[in-house]
């Protein structure tokens with residue numbers, strides 16, 4: 627059975643999008659998601675995105691990392707699907723209902739209300755999440771935020787100097803994080819600008835991480851380091867994050883359709 631897909635990206639964080647509303651899809655297993663995401667033997671992507679029907683929104687969106695693990699949120703993919711939808715959308719995700727809206731600046735996504743309690747991140751035991759009493763080598767005293775998925779954020783004088791490929795997986799898999807964690811290393815460059823690099827849970831270093839930008843911006847705002855609207859510069863480009871007085875996060879940035887194709891399902895079912 628051949629299945630169609632759309633290859634998309636948000637600032638170079640790339641996705642394979644399958645639409646179960648227009649064609650029958652198999653069960654998305656960890657193995658199948660990882661096989662499709664494989665950049666050598668599959669289509670290749672940071673995340674596999676699966677759309678299907680919803681009783682509570684316009685449609686449902688699920689996200690699977692390159693290792694096949696499922697995530698509750700993916701900011702860049704939400705913008706990409708918002709672009710594909712072409713008009714405002716309410717989307718059901720594991721992390722909650724989010725809304726997307728095309729605009730001159732790209733696609734805006736209402737990412738909902740962030741959570742900060744240790745057990746909402748989640749952490750393995752109770753602790754202050756604004757400045758956590760923990761550290762890994764030179765990375766100490768991070769903050770933790772859940773924006774539909776779990777993030778730890780380290781503020782450092784020079785994000786480019788951090789050996790993220792080495793220390794990222796160490797932190798991702800630390801027992802302090804029972805659901806693992808996305809690792810953000812951020813440098814504040816002004817009250818309205820942050821530079822950010824991210825080691826993503828289940829996918830490794832990506833060119834951009836939308837939820838990482840949201841979590842980092844809100845963490846910096848909680849610490850009084852930046853204003854309530856910031857530009858977050860990632861290796862792939864810039865996202866604008868606003869934390870409204872209603873407590874909701876809005877992320878705005880570009881999304882791109884790269885190409886469309888199809889694959890033979892039997893080639894991916896081990």
Ligand SMILES: N[C@H](CCC[C@H](N)C(=O)O)C(=O)O
Pocket residue numbers: 639672673689691696697698699700701702703775776808826827828829832834835836837838
């Ligand atoms: N790796 C993340 C999911 C993708 C997040 C990222 N691609 C984004 O744009 O938010 C996790 O396991 O929580």
